[in-house]
Amino acid sequence: MKKEKQGTNIMRSSETSVVGRRISSVKLGLLRMTGKLSSWVAIAYIFRFVSSKLFFYAVIGIFSLQAAWFATSFYYPMLFDEKFHFDLAQAFTDKWLPFLTNESAGIDYYRDLANESGLLYHFLLSLPLRFIQLFTDSLMVQVVLLRYTNILLVISGLFVFAHLLRKANIPQGAVNLGLLVFAGLPMTTYVAATINYDNAIFLLFPVFVWSCASVLAFKKGTRIKHLLILISVGCAASLMKYTFLPIFLAGVLLTAGILIKRHGFKNLLSGYKKEFNQKYNIASKITLWLLGIVATGLIIVFCSVYVKNIIIYGSPSPKCEKTLSTQVCLKNEIFQRNYTSRQTVDERTPMPLADYVIFHWFKSMTLGFGYVAVNTEEGAKGPAPLAIIYSAIGFGFVVLLFIFAVGYRYIPRNDYMSAALVLSICTIVALLLYNTRSYYAYNEVFANQARYLIYVLPLFLSLGVYLANVLLKEARIAKIMLLGVCFYILSQGGGMLSYLVRSEPNWYLPNAKVRDVNTELKDSISPLISK
Template sequence: MCHSLSINPGARVSTFTTAVDRASTAVQRALASWWCFGIIVGVFALSATLLAVAGADHFLYDEDYHFGIVQVYTHQWLPFIDQGNKYKGLGDISRTGSYLYHYIVSFPVRLVQALGGDARAQLVVARLCSVAFLSASFIWFRSLIIELGASKAIANVSLAVFAAVPITSAVAATVNYDSLTILFTALFLWQAVRIWKAAELRFPDLLAIAAVGCFGSLTKYTFLPVFVGTAVLLLIVLIIRTRRRTVRFSWGYGTPRFWIWGAAALIGVALFVERYVVNLLLFRSPQPDCAKLHPVSFCLSYGPWGRNYALEHQFSGASPSPGRVLYYLFQDWIPGNLWSLRYVGTSTHATLGSAATAALIDLAAAITIFLLAIGIGWLLRRRGMLVPFVAVAVYVAALFAVNLSDFDKMNVPVGVQGRYLLPFLPLAICCAGMVLARALDALYARPATLKVIVVIALVIAMTQGAGALTYFASADDAWYAAGGPLVDFTRFLHAVANKLLIGG
């Protein structure tokens, strides 16, 4: 007797669903792995290196200015410049608080000089230092994000999205202090969160955060609000916890960490006092205006100062009002920061990227802001999250206040650039990812599959100008330093990038 063989449709669906769940779980494990993180950093570093080596001279973001200061430092061993009225075109570099990047980079550059390298070789080496600084920041951002309670998969995906922002690769390939500032931001906030969460307060950890905070402030003066805001928050909380005896204190005297970080803190604090405290005492400003130290004719040779000077004399000034503040915020500040996230190229050849890239950045920004808005309460309840929240809030408030003040003086939006937000972009992306992951876990029975779908959507979106693709898609031979195999390869990348771009 023969029996017909039948297959239960429900069993087939169950088998398929199980297979999908297993595949999604495997993908999540892969995304959380060290080798995935290594690929993200490797691809980012290689693309930025290609830009640094092949790109023509005079990148955007004031590269000529920053490289000019680096070259000044190659002629002296100490970081103190006796400028007088020398070095025209650089503004004041004798009392500026933003000098540590230039001083550090001057050492590999002077080594190239000693080996007979020409100006182009020196520029490339300086650019590669920036690539190294910003690439290293990924390590500390990953540690910080995990310290805040995010999964390793979210940490890796967040950093991949950060690397995909067109301006990130461009800044990394440029002689510019932003790369080192981003590294110090990641390292400083990682240390601050660890101190916040620690059951034992160790003196070497306080020395370490003091050293990093001082060095970060000396890299770029805009780090000052982050340093001061975070330090005040930690000081208040630690005093309260010490009095309540909810945290133990240990000196750690005699340990290698004590002596190493003690020496670093001593140097950092001394340099911080020499620059910022002395500036406050002598000029009543941590970052005195060029005209307080030099004749106006000298300061006019520095492009940004001359531009601001002319604009201020063309406009009588305006008093800030609620309507003017809102107008500036939504008409200039937010749009300006968004469009400049894709502003790449050289001072003579620049691009904003494709319309598809612009649309994706605007959409991503809107989704990120929405997720942060609905999840802010849950995020702040997570242990340690208050530290970066305060740092970001103080920094953004200070940045907006300075930009608004300039707008009221000149009636023109100046200094509005998305690269100033790069030090905190990984945190914003990560927090938005944490809120999204929590929502998927709560709303769906199989969140792993949906999370993988989100990652696939991100990968597809990255074909539309992510990373250095925006540069390669628009670049022609004039964007590069010379011919040869390297430029032949960039031509190939140009063709590939335009094939990927919608409308390319």
């Protein structure tokens, strides 16, 4: 307990409390005599600034500006599935329920939309799209504004992550630096600027973690409210992306198991029953009624999609050929790719499981955050990433693993941290199992993309910074040097810089002004960055 308290307060230790009050007069005298007081004070001010709210807002601003640059400048579609998400949002603009039929949508070449499990994102995205279409018919204006909408989702997620990490006893300075590294990964701002349901999950994931921890607190007067939030967020995220289902299930099982162990099943039911029957003020009643209505509606939609699919097709998300004819399914490019690959699976020899996991999957899920991959007028392109940032990402993940291996005992022990770690690990394991199963079904690699882990990064990066700070203890000079190295690396290809330096005119929207401005910007910035 003593070690944990010491670790929690380390970012506010002697470095940040230096200017006066906590320094003995003897120490001040010694520092003056050796001429080191000014440098010590400067170091303390640097740590104080890094740990401030101002620095946090600066990180949010840096992230926002980069994402806005991508959204305003880059060719449509950015990611290969951006058009898919826009078209489905467009299909909902004349509907008031989150359901589609293959015939009414008119876009059945995407897949069996009548039994699709992840349409809530597109239904909700259609709401701002309807408003935008009142003022413009321009496709590019609509796309750019929906990209901004997705950026707002991710920025909101960053605020929720920061709140969650502080509740988990991660100091503000560690949160700030973790999010700075997050903003400096080339892929994060690129994904945030696209029309994609991963951006909605980036917001809902920390909310779901927070709701699990809040339910575990079993605080009188808020038990039912937090339970309704947990159910609502879990259902909503699962209805946006099928792969959230195992995370939802893990969160429910984790929360229920811990509550029963702590309070006993009978006491648990009694606590909820008493709270249900107690008298509430008007504001609390309205809040609970609204949450109850939202939760009920989402449960109905959840059951009408997943429970129906399980009963009829034996799977929560059935394959296209189970619900439609193969001829119809072959209209879809992804199904066509998988179908062709399945016919020739015996012609390829699969690699051993260990080789696949270590040398392919892990590599893709780490170094992938430094890849530069875009769609252009001439098709998809993936030029070589910048050497410094790419090497730093690979080395950084190895260092992060080492830090966790050495400093795990300093990880704060509380419900918020436990929920965040367990659900983040469940996310990684679920994706690994899904990708591994897919690989051995086709003996070919499909959809191994680092962006699917984007919503576990803020936790691991911030926790890694915190543990590194604890392990370095009072080594102020070493911390300053590491901070300087971090800033230098980010200046050599972090975030949008990797894309800007590697960009060509056809990467951008077909607008002369957009292309001219970005070409001039590239010519100005490129000489300052090592290739």
